[in-house]
Amino acid sequence: MAGVAVPAILLASCAVGPNFVAPDAPAASRYTREPQLGSTESTRTPGGNSQSFSPGSDVSGVWWTLFRSRKLTGFVDEAVRNHPDVQSAEFALRAARENALAEQGALFPQVSGSGSAAREQGPLYKLFNTSVSVSYALDIWGGTRRQVEALEAQADYQAFKLEATYLALTANVITAAITDASLRDQISATEDIVKAETDQLARIQHQFEIGAVSKSDVLAQESTLAQAKATLPPLQKQLAQQRNQLMAYLGRLPSEDRGEHVALAELRLPGRLPVSLPSTLVRQRPDIRQAEATLHQATATVGVGVANLLPQVTLSGSYGASGTGKLFSPGTIAWDATSTITQKLIDGGTLYHTKEADVALFEQNMAAYKSTVLSAFQNVADSLRAIQYDAATLKAQAEAEKAASDSLSMSIEQFKTGAVPYANVITAQQSYLNARIARIKAQAARFSDTAALFQALGGGWWNRADLTADASPRVNPGYFAGPNRSTQEAAR
Template sequence: MTSRPVTQILLPVRNIFGVLACISALTACTVGPDYLRPDSGLQEAVLLPRPEYSGSSPISHTEVPALWWSLFNDPLLMEFESRALLSNLDLQIATNRIEQSRAQLGITGADLLPSISASASYAREAISQHGYFAALGAPTTPNNFWQIGFDATWELDLWGRARRANEGAAATLEATTYEREAFRVTLAAEIARCYLQIRGTQAQLDIANQNRTIAERTLDLVESRQRNGIATRFETSSARAQLATINAAISEQTQRRNALMNALALLLGEKPRALDAQLRQAMPIPSLPSEVPVGIPSELARRRPDILRAEAQLHAATASIGVAKADFYPRIGLRGRIGAEAFESGDLSSWDSRLFSVGPTVYLPIFQGGRLTQRLALTEARQKAAALAFRQTVLLAWHEVDNALDAWAAQQREHEELLLAYEQNKQALQVAERAYQEGAGDYLGVLTTQRNLLSSQTNLNTSATNATLTLVNLYKALGGGWNVTGETK
């Protein structure tokens, strides 16, 4: 037998594949609409509070800092923010979704490439002595049968179906990436919000303890005056009721502080009470920055990952239309097989044992019962829904930023007025206590001013806490908390 090189065996198959690949490159087109990036219109946004809030802290149009929480100058807050990026379980789940989308993109991209496989088989076989083939004279003795070969298939992407599918998968990966970054923005805001609420609650506890000291001192004074026949039982009962009310508020604030510490521990992926040692010691509410950088309106859409996610989802929905339209066209592929088969394994290397087949395959949808038409209608409807969702996301972002700017300015104005009210109530209590001790005033005046002071202290502390929270909301609305210019891996 004459053996021939393997390259001579593969040559006919390779030539046919090469010719058809050239034809595919020359005639390929892509059906379906090309994606055009929509205009968000956010360049018209006004990143300033309304004119009636003039006099608030100045707004700077410098770039929004990625680590905006550093503006509070609180090392413990900065530590918690860094820990959350490594240990938050929801963020890890979002990262895992990116890995899934990346793998799906790889699967979709494989449709653009040929598929090659190898196979080998062996069988010991014999036909029936009473069968049809035996009647025709075929031998019925058992024999061995060996096969070995390679199979290749390749669908020519003449209408861009695989390219549109790959485009959609890439856009879906991008959307999943921005979904993680949107969660990162929310996580940063939640960490800061929870931490600041803890500090605000601790300040409320400190106020309540100070007022308990005042209430205890007042109760001692009233009881002393009652023993001397100067005060009445009404005054004594009122003083005791005031002290009990303060003690009840302390219990409530203590429970709220503990719940907030557990909430922060959950955000960090820690078990309950894991942060008690770090947070139980009271610390003042972080001070506000003297200047608030908010960036420029034209960059707002690029800083908000939820807008970028909605845009990527619109891109994926647009690419799906091309896939649905390509299903109406013929699908042409190439299929080839080369190998050898023989009854003896030693004959597999012989040229006479060779076999090969190569040729095109054509699939043409003729009647699908309206399935393809309705699938196209479905993808077009989903694309319209994605476009509306993008517009809604942009509009919601615009409202969030505008409301956050006004809330930031209004909270500063409120804090100034509450600070004035606190100073006046403090002076009023001093005057009322002095008058009561000297017998020139009644206890009702002391009780009233004491309650007013407690209320003003509580309101002032709440306002200070809310001022920091409005700044958190502002930077969340501005899309701060992720690296806009960095790679989203």
């Protein structure tokens, strides 16, 4: 019991060096200049419904289900289950936690035992020697505790790296599946146009044969058809490579592609989008939490450096017996107890400058933390703007597609009556192809940028049922607002 009581007393004492204090949250109440963004525009086309923003709403831990696609959800489940990056991050977290637990052993007495026995001929006798040794490095200055704290912060870093890996993987799967769907629609649209232009070439060819049009009109239509066909191979290449990327996210080889895919027309665009409060974003983004854990580790390491500058005290003792008589009889017992104090008097400034390097690393990590927060707020603002303008873009592209379609129909009719040259039909065909492809891309952008907003807000990992154990913070929420002076001054 005494061996347990001593560490408990020492653990209750103060440790030298700075105590970690999380930086304050940014003093901001919104992400954009406007106090509140209004609802987006709507368009009568799949994926064209209006979206509104709900400030302060929480993010679902399974946000991808809001797209209402079982195939999309199935892709995410398979990726999380199979991708080696997630498995690697899980083992890295396990290793970090085991290292922290291993270091905690230094806070307790170290006990070792030894024994030997020998039988000699001649005058027959037995020689025995047995002892138990105890040593305990008193953690008077808290250097060992600071080292444990640093390793626990490293474990926190790995926990949030796992969450960042999970978030990046799920967002990449969603984006890859949406891009896959977009490319399929672009290919389908191009094939429809190629078919229509092929039919148009046949009609022009027939008209040329009866003398109704010139050879130049036939050649112009052949050129337009060839240009439309030329756009297919690049799209098909993109689709093939996108499929390979999606398979990699799912943990499959390219040869294991079974052809499953989603279609833009079957996806549903979430109508209400959560927008976390700026003060809570710093608690939600895994990359910010990683930066915080790194800062915490640097703070604790400064304490280790300060403790190393001070005298180190070690208690040691042994208890044992040796001889040829009865084991542990009064004449064979021997024991001793000693204490040692060590202090480097001259080391060329090694310990001091090591501590100063740790302080500089703390300052570096503080700057890196602030940079991470700035990037996070920019990500959210960019996503909000993208969603806002994506809706306007889709509406404009849908109107442009309708106008191009009407223009093409009119040009064909006017050409039949001889009111316009065939060059007008060619121009209208090209405009319609471009407008239709642009509308499909605009549709996909609304889904992709909606997914990007959920990623920018942290992905709702704190609401998942499979949340990694012990990933929750040990410090109170809220931080940023510039360097924390109490922590920095203590580091000095």
